[in-house]
Amino acid sequence: MPASPPETLLRDLETLLGPRGCTRAADDMAPWLTDWRGRYHGAAAALLSPASTEEVAGIVARCAEAGVALVPQGGNSSMVGGATPSGDGAALILSLRRMNRIRSLSPEDNALTAEAGAILANVHAAAAEIGRRFPLTLGARGSATIGGLVSTNAGGTQVLRFGPMRALVLGVQAVLPDGSLFEGLSPLRKDNRGYDLKQLLIGAEGTLGIVTAATLRLVPAIGSRAVAWVGVESPRAALKLLRRLEERLGDAVESFELVPANALALVLQHIPGTRAPLETAEPWNVLVETVAPAHAPDARAALEAALGSALEDGEATDAFLAASEAQAEALWKLRDSISEAERGEGPGLKHDISVPVSAMPEFVVEAARAVEARYPGARAIAFGHLGDGNVHFNVQPPRMPGWFEERGEEASEFVYDLVVAAGGSISAEHGIGQMKAATLARTDPPARLKALRAIKQALDPKGIMNPGKLFALA
DSSP, rough: OBOOOOOHHHHHHHHHHHHHEEEEEEEHGGGBOOOSSSOBBOOOSOEEOOOHHHHHHHHHHHHHHHHEEEEEESSSOOOOSSTTOTTTSSSSSEEOOOOOOOEEEEEETTEEEETTTTTTHHHHHHHHTTTOOOOOTTTTTOOHHHHHHHTTTOOOHHHHHOSHHHHHHHEEEOTTSOOEEEEEEESSSSOOSSOOOOHHHTSSSSSSSSSEEEEEEOOOOOOEEEEEEHHHHHHHHHHHHHHHHHHHHGGGEEEEEEEEEHHHHHHHHHHHEEEEESSSSEEEEEEEEEETTSOOOOHHHHHHHHHHHHHHSSSOOEEEOOOOOHHHHHHHHHTHHHHHHHTTTTOOOOEEEOOOOGGHHHHHHHHHHHHHHSTOOOEEEEEEEEOOOOEEEEOOOOOOHHHHHHHHHHHHHHHHHHHTTTTTTSSSSSTTTTTTTHHHHHOHHHHHHHHHHHHHHHOOOOBSSSSTTTOOOO
């Protein structure tokens, strides 16, 4: 187990980082000791905010020598407590927020290199300056940082076409647990030199090192886009519609989000300024976005034709095609506001899971029935990225005092067992953090767990990198 930080180490770090880079003030640290959802609360002897990779290396080397743990932190928007220290105060928080520069832009390489603390929205803006875009977006783009997105292998609404961060990161710079620097920022498309250390660090949640910068893949800017809200009879009909649109439109289909009637109803109830896109409430809906590059035919006309054909053949029951950017954003607001609307109903159980795409239509229906039958009065709301099998499977508890505290964990484990039985994963895009560490240890195949622990032990033998995350503490 990591040791508590000695006073000599803290003074050494204060000298290394200066007053802006090291604070022990309780008021300054308080906002960073609680996770975004308010579920986890920790303590730390100091908050370290380096301004350069060299300072990060200096921090890690000193902490490695002293055997003191570090908890890396970006935007602190983890959904699974992945950036919150434990309550014993033994770890130091290492914030990358000061390291927020865009280091380079290359239209020739279609690449951008950003430091770990760079905000996703600022990366989008930088790419736009050279006529490119970084094709990953999510609701927290105004606070999520590149280092956090890399470390959690974040997904988002464009995974259908471009994949998660694993597919979008060309190179990584990171400080390893002994303080050595891994220099891997070159934007190579092919590199066959044995084990891919970059891919080990992506999705490792800071347990194998501190990502300090990343080189990201860019794609051409959008010339036009089309957004539509489509009613369908079932998730199976939605998947059939997706495959039809892909056959007609190819890679133009970037987003395809499944939204059930109960999720839409919550949004209309709790989110001001929202309205139903279709005249008649449909049991299931999809939000679809297609794009076209500059100088290509308009995306809206192609989507309109494809949806018209689907309606004629009975593969969709109704559709609304946005006629302006304002209408397109209004449709996306309905999808992006589901989690906020659920909070309006009170505390809920959130499950970011994935199943094979072919299994998703049945899973969202049958798993919801199983949960509601086992826990009378509970309501399951399943929505998300149909094209990649990522389901946000959330459960609103019965209106019974104490149910959430007394039976919530049991209900979540029941959901995860259904996921594993369907050949799925208990974490699709938010990571494991501390919230799912015990569940991972219970549900993952032994051979896989053995390999993961062997990698952790080999790279971080002292266990100082984000302890308690990904791996459950014994």
